[in-house]
Amino acid sequence: MRAVRFASFGDPAKVLQVEDLPLTAPGPGQVLLRMLVRPINPSDLFTIRGQYGRLPRLPATPGMEGAGRIESLGPGVRGFAVGQLVVPLGVGGTWQEYLVANASALIPMPEGLSERDAAMLVVNPTSAWLLLHEVLRVAPGAWLIQNAANSAVGRFIIRLARRSGVHTINIVRRPNLRDELLAEGADVVLYENDPDLLDQIARTVGAHGVGYALDSVAGASGSRLVQTLRPGGQMVVFGAISRQPLTIDPSALIFRNISLHGWWLAQWFQTASPTHIADLMATLQPLVADGTLRAPIAAEYNLEEVQQAVAAAEQSERNGKILLVG
Amino acid sequence: MRAVRFASFGDPAKVLQVEDLPLTAPGPGQVLLRMLVRPINPSDLFTIRGQYGRLPRLPATPGMEGAGRIESLGPGVRGFAVGQLVVPLGVGGTWQEYLVANASALIPMPEGLSERDAAMLVVNPTSAWLLLHEVLRVAPGAWLIQNAANSAVGRFIIRLARRSGVHTINIVRRPNLRDELLAEGADVVLYENDPDLLDQIARTVGAHGVGYALDSVAGASGSRLVQTLRPGGQMVVFGAISRQPLTIDPSALIFRNISLHGWWLAQWFQTASPTHIADLMATLQPLVADGTLRAPIAAEYNLEEVQQAVAAAEQSERNGKILLVG
Numbered sequence: 001m002r003a004v005r006f007a008s009f010g011d012p013a014k015v016l017q018v019e020d021l022p023l024t025a026p027g028p029g030q031v032l033l034r035m036l037v038r039p040i041n042p043s044d045l046f047t048i049r050g051q052y053g054r055l056p057r058l059p060a061t062p063g064m065e066g067a068g069r070i071e072s073l074g075p076g077v078r079g080f081a082v083g084q085l086v087v088p089l090g091v092g093g094t095w096q097e098y099l100v101a102n103a104s105a106l107i108p109m110p111e112g113l114s115e116r117d118a119a120m121l122v123v124n125p126t127s128a129w130l131l132l133h134e135v136l137r138v139a140p141g142a143w144l145i146q147n148a149a150n151s152a153v154g155r156f157i158i159r160l161a162r163r164s165g166v167h168t169i170n171i172v173r174r175p176n177l178r179d180e181l182l183a184e185g186a187d188v189v190l191y192e193n194d195p196d197l198l199d200q201i202a203r204t205v206g207a208h209g210v211g212y213a214l215d216s217v218a219g220a221s222g223s224r225l226v227q228t229l230r231p232g233g234q235m236v237v238f239g240a241i242s243r244q245p246l247t248i249d250p251s252a253l254i255f256r257n258i259s260l261h262g263w264w265l266a267q268w269f270q271t272a273s274p275t276h277i278a279d280l281m282a283t284l285q286p287l288v289a290d291g292t293l294r295a296p297i298a299a300e301y302n303l304e305e306v307q308q309a310v311a312a313a314e315q316s317e318r319n320g321k322i323l324l325v326g
Numbered sequence: 327m328r329a330v331r332f333a334s335f336g337d338p339a340k341v342l343q344v345e346d347l348p349l350t351a352p353g354p355g356q357v358l359l360r361m362l363v364r365p366i367n368p369s370d371l372f373t374i375r376g377q378y379g380r381l382p383r384l385p386a387t388p389g390m391e392g393a394g395r396i397e398s399l400g401p402g403v404r405g406f407a408v409g410q411l412v413v414p415l416g417v418g419g420t421w422q423e424y425l426v427a428n429a430s431a432l433i434p435m436p437e438g439l440s441e442r443d444a445a446m447l448v449v450n451p452t453s454a455w456l457l458l459h460e461v462l463r464v465a466p467g468a469w470l471i472q473n474a475a476n477s478a479v480g481r482f483i484i485r486l487a488r489r490s491g492v493h494t495i496n497i498v499r500r501p502n503l504r505d506e507l508l509a510e511g512a513d514v515v516l517y518e519n520d521p522d523l524l525d526q527i528a529r530t531v532g533a534h535g536v537g538y539a540l541d542s543v544a545g546a547s548g549s550r551l552v553q554t555l556r557p558g559g560q561m562v563v564f565g566a567i568s569r570q571p572l573t574i575d576p577s578a579l580i581f582r583n584i585s586l587h588g589w590w591l592a593q594w595f596q597t598a599s600p601t602h603i604a605d606l607m608a609t610l611q612p613l614v615a616d617g618t619l620r621a622p623i624a625a626e627y628n629l630e631e632v633q634q635a636v637a638a639a640e641q642s643e644r645n646g647k648i649l650l651v652g
Binding site: 255 | 572577578589593
């Protein structure tokens, strides 16, 4: 079978190659999956660069997310059928043709959800929902600010916030995104490099203040979000695409009683109960199916084209997810 | 009456002077206090420099803390007696001979508490108690790390932690403080500039990890505390004596699920209920009286000597509080 492999950490466009690996049979309690669609997420690229919170032993196959159909069942597996569409959770190595996974790690996808929607359910829709409704628990009528608002999670946050009456201020780098994000349901779209940014935010929210911030950029962008928060405000840092540290004025923390929290989806999956996870998937599936939590797809590549695919995924100008198929 | 005054924000040793001001009579619901003892706190010095969260209109009299005896009661004041020892809360301007304050802002001191102990009850003992037991809620057996461990709050944290079975790692700048802080009840005393600091901390706590950090320095020192925290760890920033920003690695926040909280005592007093405040003072008074929450006094100065007093208070080498008396 074809598998994307890397033997050293580094630039994804350089260290990845496609190899032929032998197919292994599923052991007791395991299934063999024919993987079909895998989104390229920032966390995959950070892992390949060796800059992620949990790193594989090398050589390894990348890929944390993806959907596949069950090819065969190992001894003793019940409740699953050959041909069924599933997503393996926390298994890793989705960027190959076939994957052996424990049946206990599979989330069954409902009929009616496409292979592409299923492949993108676990990371981005889950993150957006949890950040808004379980981590920050933003109340209707409150103001939330986020950077990288054009990312998949950013757009999902906009739509989920609009759906539950939360107001959003959305920071982007490119001015041409404004109308598109307003059409998604954004209340306000502002530009990262606008020297007047903090004043514009203050005028927008008035006495209400900004109660909540979501930072997936870190560096100067994330540091600036802290300055926009009202007393008692909270910021969750869940990404660091700038790869730069946060520089935090301690006076802002102290005198405005501000909190910063780090949050990692993988950690959430490790500690959440199976019923909590199942309930959340049930909540999300109709929202993916009706398009609320469906990301635009910028391009699709075959496994063999993985180097072009990761190069495309690292383009900041792209609009939508890059998928690996086949 | 004599009053310390400043007409512009700046170096305390330069902008402060002693003036003669007319005495005003207490209005309805007010009392006139003869102020007796005032500790010089870092927050006073930051205020005089114009670097605090709430600044007075100038010219102003500094001083957030201090004890006085009631000189006379305004119309309608009940429950207080001439000669009674009290501490005015959140009134400001304690660095003068007499102070008019609302009776509702007074905390009565119990008989048996000295004027000096009363003068130092509200800021440091209160901060130490709240940080340990209400903000961080550190459980017995857990490890807590703090910088500026030789400050008054730092020593109180050491003693309160020992009293409730919490282990402390105490970071100081001067090697000669080690034995003194161990005698206070510190488990471990380490040096800010030791290149081996992080390894020493890791060896000390082993698999337990450091669950809690208290930062009153910010800058490189506070930033380093974040690196010592185990997954799920929390840091409270309640001071910034380095006047430098915190530089936070977002990966540490995200992958170790770490939280940073700003905390300001003045804000706590503004939002706590009167019964909560009264209960806390009742808890603290015996701990001050028995010496657990009593700070060493480095030197005392008369109001007229305020410039020498603030110069002494800004010496990093002093050991104990500087008091203004008379």
